[in-house]
Amino acid sequence: MANVQQVANYKLGKLIIEGKTKQVYGIPAEPDNVLLLSKDRITAGDGVKAHDLKGKSVISNKTTSKVFEILNSVGVPTSFVKIASDSSFISKKCEMIPIEWVTRRLATGSFLKRHPGVKEGYRFAPIKHETFFKDDANHDPQWSEEQIISAGFNFNGITIGEKEVDYMIKTSILVFEILEKIWQTRNCALIDMKIEYGVDRNGNILVADVIDSDSWRLWPSGDKRLMVDKQVYRNLTNVTETDLDTVKRNFEWVADQLDHLLPPSDHLVVIVMGSPSDKEHCNKIKHHCENLGLNVDIRVSSAHKTTESTLKLISHFESLNIKIVFIAVAGRSNGLGPVISGNTDFPVINCPPCTKEDVDKDIWSSLNVPSGLGCTTVAYPETAALAAAQAVALSNYIVWSRLRVKRLLNYKSLQKADDETRLT
Template sequence: MDINQSLIGDLISEGKTKQVYHLKNDGTFGTNDSLVYVKNKDNISAGDNSRNRRIMLGKGRITCETSSAIFGYLNAVGLDTAFIARDRNCDNGFVAKHCQMIPIELVIRRIAMGTYLKLNPDVSEGYRFLTPLVEIHIKDDANHDPLWSVDRLVGEQFVINGLSVDRDVIDRILKLAKLVYEILERVWHTIDYQLVDLKVEFGVVDNSIGDTKPRLVLADIIDNETWRLWPSGDKKQMVDKQIYREYSEGQVDDQVIDYVRTVFQNVSDLTQQLFSLEKKSKKCLKYLPKESIIILTADESHTTSSEDNHCLAQNLSKYLHNEYNISGITVQKIGDHCWQQLVDKLSQSYCQLIVTIGCIDNDNYSSKIATSVAIPVIDYCYDVNHNSLLDPKLLDKNLVNQIIKIMAINDQFIWSKIKLRQCFDSTLDDN
């Protein structure tokens, strides 16, 4: 998105890593919310900003690249975040909803490291939690962001932009923090990187415009300073800010800064590839080239409902593409005359799933496919008199759920959307 610089107003706040400005909402941002413009700075430091405070040229741009890719992906999945868009006119700036931040940090851990070990000396470094552990830390640099319990946080009775941070809100925050971690962990696993832990923050959207209720959103930044990331799960190969924290005061010189910048840039490049919604650009992943799903309907020689079946198949294809970003869906009518062509096509494709619609299996096509090519098959029959089934909005949820569960095995975006639904809606069985 190209941001008109004349829309950027006064400075609201400035921290060690970013500046936040008012931004006039001229109606082009797709939201009625109050907006801010965030500029990421080139500062880098260690230990609550107390050690090795340096300027690393390009860091603001790298942070913006990394965080924009992560938040763009989470927005597409359906998570409510403050992020709106990166500014193409400024390499270190992005637009976000104006939030009042809840003064806590959530640290989600898969592997015991860092402050957890100091607080739990009986736990060995590298201990792996079966379920990610979520910690609440109050933001207090002077006291090194101490750990708080849920009860203590409830007792503070914070009210943020009209939202009471009560036990229900805290429970939602904890669930969201864990969900964000699990989604990012899943994507990084596709290239054998272990997301060791992650820090996230939440805010409440300013609801001064209109009559909307206060909204809890994931906010701030997610980048190479807010996680630990180990290729092949090997601490010795770490590619996160910990490599900078390892240097003692006075050890950092220009050569170290150049090295850290290179590592950060490499992680940013990977992040943009992994979390891009343009699957063609995901060269490092085994995503779904060519056909991903083939939907088969019987031709006119087999059923009088051929056109209805084909219409349903087309609507299903559009829905799966629009809702789950599934590309490469082929809809094809099938009859005896083209059976061998279909088998030849399947044997040369990367198809993940076959869906047959309209009792096509009366001709044993499903069993023929199963014996010819190792591809899952879903047979779907329905009463063609129910014309409502031809409306994309009224597609059979059971059919859609079956399809997306199978596709989620190899597609992290679909898996992420399912995980979000499971977290709050419970409309899908847990996998």
């Protein structure tokens, strides 16, 4: 593949590195970024088996870009910036950590060889993770966490120690779980996958490189015989043109599936306040909801004083035919939440704006509800938003993914706080 000068609107700098499946170019106008140009080349067995496959670059680029766009949209820190052309994308310029981070839901392939006695299809819960040192000449040997830490890698000023390895393992599992959820919506089982990390020029550890049909095993309907990933190519002994065409059509099918992902089910979180004086409290709930990617509406309705309008409001939202979660905000005696709960089957979360002085008295009107009502009660705006998000996430893979990422980032920020606080 010749050196390229320009791709789409990007004037390219020097070819930084060329691997088996792509070229990496500098972009003089954007020193923090690179352009990754995909090749029409398929390889397996550390490059021992390799074929030209016309059209593969476009399919791989489409798959990788779609996967990274999803990961970025739910808050996973990745190197992907944006698609640049049919066969290239822009990525943050990274120093790459030479480890393959493998995650598995079902045992198959090399795992079975390394663990004799384990039957194919053994289901890992939690997800199994493994790490391999990227070293084609030695067939990518498996490395333990201790080996990675002991290697003393330092990239863009970041030493890869215990916490960094822990973060990458947790992120790999998270990426697997998110993509597993997404593939479930297309009735495909994600069996295992590998990802790589890089450190950008600001010292951030990012999911990098590519994630495409080379990266995972994917079994439509959970049936191994229907596999549509690179394993089909790996399994070939004599590679004919017809075989290559089948591999390409599989990859194309995968890219198309991602293109036709159904939007997650529509939803609305309706925050109802009994009095406009509760507005500030409601805005806090709204803010937390929006951070989790929830659609929000805020209304004023008093179950005590405008009972008819409260009932009409419920009927209105029920008629929308989407998934609704009500959050009831009423101080003093909370009639609102229980009244909504008694007149709808959607979840109702009470989040009364109690002050420290009156919490003991007021909270009981939310908790001590008549029999037959299933509304729940929380004390803080963030808790209300999280509880609503959990209800929505049951049928919405994007909100589910955002919650999953939030859990990881909470973990990471507490680890960082510990680092900054400890004296020894």
